[in-house]
Amino acid sequence: MFTTPTVYTTSVMPDDTIVDFIVVGSGSAGSVVAGRLSEVPDWEVLLLEAGGQPPAFTKIPILQMASANPNANFINFYKTPPQKNYNQFLASNELTYPRGRMIGGTGAINLMVHSRGNPQDYDNWAQLGNPGWDWETVLKYFKKSEDYRSPLEPKDAPFHGIGGPLSVQKVGWMPPVGKLAIEAGKELGLEEIDYNTETKIGSNILQLPLRDGQRVTSADAYLMPNLRRQNLKLQINSQVIKIILNNDNVAIGVRYVHRNKVKRAFARREVIISAGGADTPKLLMLSGIGPREQLDKLGIKTRVDLPGVGQNYKDHVLLEGIHWTIHPNISSSVLSLLGPSALLRYQEKREGPMTVPPGIGASYFINVGNPDEPTVPDIQVLLASQLVGQDYGILTLGKFKQSVQDYYKPTLGRDGFSMSPVLLRPKSVGTVTLKSKNPFDPPVLDPNCLSHPDDVELLVKASKASVQLGNAKTFRRSLGAEPINKPFPDCAHLEYQSDDYWRCHIRGMAGVMAHISGTCKMAPDSDPMGVVTPRLKVRGVKNLRVMDSSVMPQIVSANINAAVIMIGERGADLVKEDHGKI
């Protein structure tokens, strides 16, 4: 009714098809890679995707919340082992990690924040021995990908691209608290910035991949317009179960399952894996490329002993539970935003609250470890127009254990907002391992967040800064904002808002953002934990590359999707360069 589903043209290839390039996974990176490689008219490109067509609701930003439905068959919900250092106030500390299993991948269910990270992130990648990934180089690819559609200040214009495949614009509709975000930041000395430039400390309105009020995924931007090319084929419901290596460790094709039948496809030139930070290491290991010890245990013959596969797993950590109520007459409740006038406004004009993912609006990039640092933040505080008890807790409360549900009871039906600090460069490291050698078993994700004490200590400082932000006079004056000044029951034995109290709050209420990265990291040959070279070639194998979030040597200081798209853009150019096409 409000939108029609995007239907991609797909093909069913005969068994033992031979093409030039096989790309595995049509998510945020894979769609870019396949779209760009097919620009070379004499290259045949086959894109294999495990999932199917994306459901229509994924196009409507506010319906992002529907992807939490555990029965959705277009999402893989991967369970973690019990996590001991965080999320202790959830009903279960075995977390569920959603990964999009459809054309568009996780980019079709994410919260749409488009943020590139800090120039220093990429200069660090280069300094670690990865030439060609410095800020100056990657900026060209960020710009190449982008069609920026909001008004630009002259000083910010050189950092944005116009006319690229991916529409990006500032959040168009704001809840009442979002409209005050910039003014509130000024009280604490934070000026408004465009965070996708080189200016990185300050308040900001978030940027989203959006066009005409609808989500734009990499698949919309890079595949949809190009599927009429004869040399680009997209085959769905095709889960790759093994990379085929010949006796000389050259990748010559893949084995995949389509309609309950095992089929093969062969690549004259290269196989490129873009299955995402969880499934890429899984597929490499199933193919005998990974830590020998682990493969031996599962009875998988090692073809290349690469100890780094599945290691170096980094994710951003976000702290919940720092909240304010607002005046009862002011509403930003998600369910009330879905009322008839908003629905009509969306249907007729593609405007209003439905054009924004739930709660999303503005944020603050700050440095709490070194407040004098002028350009590199260590924390992003996300301002969300959401209170846990909002909408009678229907959307938010169920995941918590009973004592926390009781804690929020007095706020049931009230509106409010939260300040959620995010650790931009966590030091804790996790792993992705195989459950078994059955390709249909999920991988075992163990993010192991907050295992490094420095992460907790930085969050203590960030919590205090977040309280200061929410207590800004602007919010109190205009919205009647009142902090929920009450300890969580499990931390009530500690002095309220002392460092020890915050440590307890953090262990209970911090959680992952599901930004799996680094699990097949790019590194020079001298680093034994490196999985791919700076040209994204898998070490010890010929004609095999990885291009997705798993190649990041270090996680970037922002939501990672924009960087993943950049990796796809840069990766496609590396292939073209290596084959003499540019």
Ligand SMILES: Cc1cc2nc3c(=O)[nH]c(=O)nc-3n(C[C@H](O)[C@H](O)[C@H](O)COP(=O)(O)OP(=O)(O)OC[C@H]3O[C@@H](n4cnc5c(N)ncnc54)[C@H](O)[C@@H]3O)c2cc1C
């Ligand atoms: C709830 C949520 C909210 C998020 N919010 C944000 C946000 O606001 N901003 C942001 O920047 N990032 C966000 N992210 C993260 C971001 O969306 C992902 O990091 C990004 O999409 C990863 O891209 P990728 O290409 O590495 O993998 P994916 O996009 O996951 O693509 C992998 C694709 O490969 C397919 N595949 C996997 N295995 C196989 C196989 N064996 N054979 C064939 N196909 C296979 C999958 O079906 C999928 O289509 C969020 C993530 C989640 C889960």
